[in-house]
Amino acid sequence: MTIRVAIRHKTIYSFDRPVSLSPHIFRLRPAVHCRTPIKAYTLSIEPKNYFINWQQDPFGNIVARVVFPDKCQKLSVDVEIIADMTVINPFDFFVEDYAKDFPFKYDALTLKDLQPYLELSEDSPLLIEWIKELDTSKRSINDFLVDINRATFEAISYNIRMEVGIQSCEETLTIRSGSCRDSAWLLVQALRHLGLAARFVSGYLVQLTADIKSLDGPSGPEQDFTDLHAWTEVYLPGAGWIGLDPTSGMLAGEGHIPLACSADPGQAAPTSGSFTFDKNPEIIDDECKSEFKFNMSIFRIEDTPRVTKPYTDDQWN
Numbered sequence: 001m002t003i004r005v006a007i008r009h010k011t012i013y014s015f016d017r018p019v020s021l022s023p024h025i026f027r028l029r030p031a032v033h034c035r036t037p038i039k040a041y042t043l044s045i046e047p048k049n050y051f052i053n054w055q056q057d058p059f060g061n062i063v064a065r066v067v068f069p070d071k072c073q074k075l076s077v078d079v080e081i082i083a084d085m086t087v088i089n090p091f092d093f094f095v096e097d098y099a100k101d102f103p104f105k106y107d108a109l110t111l112k113d114l115q116p117y118l119e120l121s122e123d124s125p126l127l128i129e130w131i132k133e134l135d136t137s138k139r140s141i142n143d144f145l146v147d148i149n150r151a152t153f154e155a156i157s158y159n160i161r162m163e164v165g166i167q168s169c170e171e172t173l174t175i176r177s178g179s180c181r182d183s184a185w186l187l188v189q190a191l192r193h194l195g196l197a198a199r200f201v202s203g204y205l206v207q208l209t210a211d212i213k214s215l216d217g218p219s220g221p222e223q224d225f226t227d228l229h230a231w232t233e234v235y236l237p238g239a240g241w242i243g244l245d246p247t248s249g250m251l252a253g254e255g256h257i258p259l260a261c262s263a264d265p266g267q268a269a270p271t272s273g274s275f276t277f278d279k280n281p282e283i284i285d286d287e288c289k290s291e292f293k294f295n296m297s298i299f300r301i302e303d304t305p306r307v308t309k310p311y312t313d314d315q316w317n
Contacts, residue, residue: 002084004039004302007204007226007257009079009294016289017277018071024273026064027057027202027260028079033241036254040082047072059199059267061260077271082301083257085208090251093239095141102144103136103195106237114235116263117197122189124170130155131193141236145244146251148194152187153249166265181230183246185265188232197235201243202268203258205229206298212308226298228270233261 009028030038043064045052051067068075098104106114134151136144156172161179169186172178178186184200191198207225231252233241241261243252260268277288305311 002086002302002304003208003300004082004084005206005208005224005298006301007079007081007083007206008297009081009204009226009228010296011077011271011294012292013075014291014293015073015275015277018073019275019277019288020071021068021075022274022276024066024068024075024271026066026077027061027268027270027272028077029062029064029259030081031061031203031258031261034258035088036257037084037086038081038257039084040080042078042080044076044078044080046074046076057260057262057267059260059262061262061268063260081204081257083206085206085254088254090243090253091142093236093242095236096238099237100141101138102141103138104141105195106197110237114197117199117235118192118195119263120189120192121264122169123193124168126173127169127186127189128193130173131190134190134194136194145234145242148190149187149244149246149251150249152183152190152246156183156186156246158183158247179230180247181265184230184232187244187246191232191234199233199235199241199261199263200265200268201231201233201258201261202265202270203229203231203256203260206255206257208255208300224298224300226296228296229256230265230268231256233258 026043028043029041045066047068047070049068049070051069053065055063055065057063135147155176157177159177159179161182166185167178167182169189172182172186181202188198188200205227207221209221209223229247231243231245231247233243235241243256243258245252245256259270262268279286305315
C-alpha cells in the first residue's frame with residue numbers, strides 16, 4: 001500500500017531596508033527523472049509582483065527564473081509537494097552487456113555525450129591515495145557501486161555544516177567529515193577518476209517512521225522527517241542515471257526526490273541570486289543586514305492500513 005505525503009518547504013529572506021533583487025533562479029521542482037510519483041506541486045513567491053519563466057537549464061533541470069521589478073524587504077519562497085511513497089527497488093535496472101562488469105569503457109557516442117560528467121575537477125594527492133585504497137578489482141558493476149558507496153560512507157563521518165559551498169575532496173579526506181554535499185562531491189570525483197560518469201544531485205530526502213521496531217538494527221527516525229539533501233548519480237549504459245547516497249551508504253530510493261542534477265555542485269544550488277541596496281552616505285562601510293529562515297515539514301495525507309499497520313479497533317468498529 002502507498003503512503004501519500006505532503007511536503008512543505010518555506011524559505012524567507014528578510015532585509016533591514018528595501019533592496020533590489022537580481023533575477024533569481026529557483027531549482028525547487030522535482031526533476032523529470034524523479035522515480036517517486038509526484039501528484040501535485042505548487043510554488044508560491046512573495047513579493048507578489050514578479051515575472052516568472054519556467055525553463056530547462058543545460059542539464060535538463062526544470063528551473064524557474066523570476067524577475068522582481070520592485071524593491072522589497074522580504075523574499076519568501078514556499079514549495080508544496082504531494083508525493084506517493086511507493087516502494088522502489090533501487091536495483092531494478094538492466095545494463096548493457098559490455099557494462100555488466102567493472103571496469104568497462106563507454107562506447108564512443110556515449111563517451112562524447114558524457115564529457116561534462118567525466119571532468120576531473122580535483123586530483124589532490126590525498127584523493128589519489130584514497131582512490132588507490134579502494135577495491136577496483138573486476139566484479140559485477142552492481143557489487144562495485146555498492147562497495148564504493150559504502151567505502152565513502154565509512155570514510156567520512158556526517159556533520160551538519162551551515163557554511164555555503166562545497167569542501168574540496170582534500171579537505172574532506174583530511175578531516176574525515178563533511179555534510180551530505182561534501183560526501184556526494186567526493187564520490188563524484190572518485191567515480192570519475194575510475195572512468196565512470198557521475199553528477200552531483202540536490203533534492204529532498206523523505207524518511208518515514210517504521211510501522212514496527214526493527215529486531216536486528218536501527219529502526220530509523222522516531223518521526224516522519226524531510227530535509228534538503230545531496231547525493232550522487234552515476235551513469236550506466238542501459239540503466240541510465242543510478243542514485244548513490246554516500247551519507248547513508250545506500251542506493252537512492254523512493255525517499256530521494258531529485259530537484260537538480262549537474263556536473264558541478266554550484267549549478268545545482270536550490271536558489272541562486274543576489275541583491276543590491278542604497279547605501280547611507282553618512283555611514284562608513286554601510287552594510288545591509290539580512291536574515292535567513294527556513295522551515296520544512298511533512299505530514300501523511302493518506303495512510304491506508306496494511307500488514308504492518310492494520311486497522312485499529314475503532315476502525316473495525
